[in-house]
Amino acid sequence: MSDVEPPEKEWLKRVVLEEEDDSRIKLDFHQKRGTYGDDNPTTDEDVTKVLHDNAHKFQDDKVHDIDFSYCKLITDTSLNRIGETFRHILKLDLYACYGITEEGISKVLSRNPNITHLYFGRGCEKVNGDAALQSVIDNCPSIETLIAEDVGITTIPTDIGTLQKLKLLDLDRNNITVVPRSILDLPTECKLDFFNNPLQEPPVSVIKDGRRDAMIAYYEDLEKGARVSNKLKFVLFGTGEAGKTTIANILNGQTDNYMPAKDDRTIHLDLMTLPIHKDGHEPITLTVYDCGGQSKYAAGQ
Known part of the structure; x- marks a missing residue:
């Protein structure tokens, strides 16, 4: 690979961001371009080149934060490389990555169980939202912030309550009709966002503000034999x-x-x-x- 970058690829030299104390590294493939980064040109070949050219910096596995948001051209090829290379990622942003699937997401999560912040959605058209959500539950017990918007999620797994460090669960703009009672097993400080879903159980009026007391009362009434009026x-x-x-x-x-x-x-x-x-x-x-x-x-x- 040539060390001389064409002018349009000069930004590749700014992807690797080292913290002042040299203890951690962030990979910023997003690097805002335009209002929303819509013209981000990152490709799988770019990701491969960055990993190759900076291999000496990655030997101690200091990479903790990777931002792929709005990188519409990357695919699971990039996620597979990331999963094969790093083991201590804490933050991963895959917002508006049009070419990735749930398999690529799962590859990264299975190799990085300490992830605390994960974002995907709004343009991740190839992602099976249900499979991706289950992969988070299966692989990321330390997750604190999970934002999975507009990825077609239809079902919230009943074991969602095992995520005992979760502080924010944002499942806005999906196709969820039922929120299981096990959602109440999440920490009491966990903020819940189910806006813009066709909720039937609990009804939107019960869950819209994420009020735990209203949800608890609703499920207790169901257990007593109450039912939603028709x-x-x-x-x-x-x-x-x-x-x-x-x-x-x-x-x-x-x-x-x-x-x-x-x-x-x-x-x-x-x-x-x-x-x-x-x-x-x-x-x-x-x-x-x-x-x-x-x-x-x-x-x-």
């Missing part, structure tokens, strides 16, 4: 002839003549019960309260 109430009220009954009729499946005649205005209150069916779930019973809008009915409402 009944909804929908109240329509407003001024006369505003369209309340029209909405009710449309909800009831009427496709023709859904607008009532003037003489058919609602007197006090009309009730309508509608079943809502969704594949794989019990039907929901929706009760529609259509309130008369004339002022003379106001007192009775």
Whole structure:
């Protein structure tokens, strides 16, 4: 390999960052370019060259922090090389690495069980989120910060509670519907982020703020035989002839003549019960309260 870098590769000389006391080394392949580093040109060949040209600095395995964020061109080839070369990585940033998979992530984690901070997501399109999350649980008992956003995670393993040093679990923008009770086995100071997931159990209203007391109460109620209600109430009220009954009729499946005649205005209150069916779930019973809008009915409402 030539020691003379072409101008566009001069940045490779700045990848290896040694701390002042020479005790630790960071590999910064990100090196911000543009607003979000979108034009980062790092390739597998670049990673191989950095590891080769700086092998003498890595003999004592001082590398503790590797930043690959927004390196859209790297693949599992780079992660495999990292896993083969280092054993004491503490921080690994794989944010927006389009070409990597869960296999590459697992290779690094299995060789570096002391990782404390791991980031992947938002562009890691080839990563199987469920497999990657299980790999973290299996290999990283010292993990403190885990951010795995928008990688298609559908299931949180029940052994998530074994991560007893976890301080932040950010699983934003995934496809999680159920959060197991074992999530409460995590340390009490662990911050939980499940925003932008289609949660059903616990409901979003219970878990949205990460409140442990609300989740504990929810699971205790389930153990006592309580269940999530499949009944909804929908109240329509407003001024006369505003369209309340029209909405009710449309909800009831009427496709023709859904607008009532003037003489058919609602007197006090009309009730309508509608079943809502969704594949794989019990039907929901929706009760529609259509309130008369004339002022003379106001007192009775």
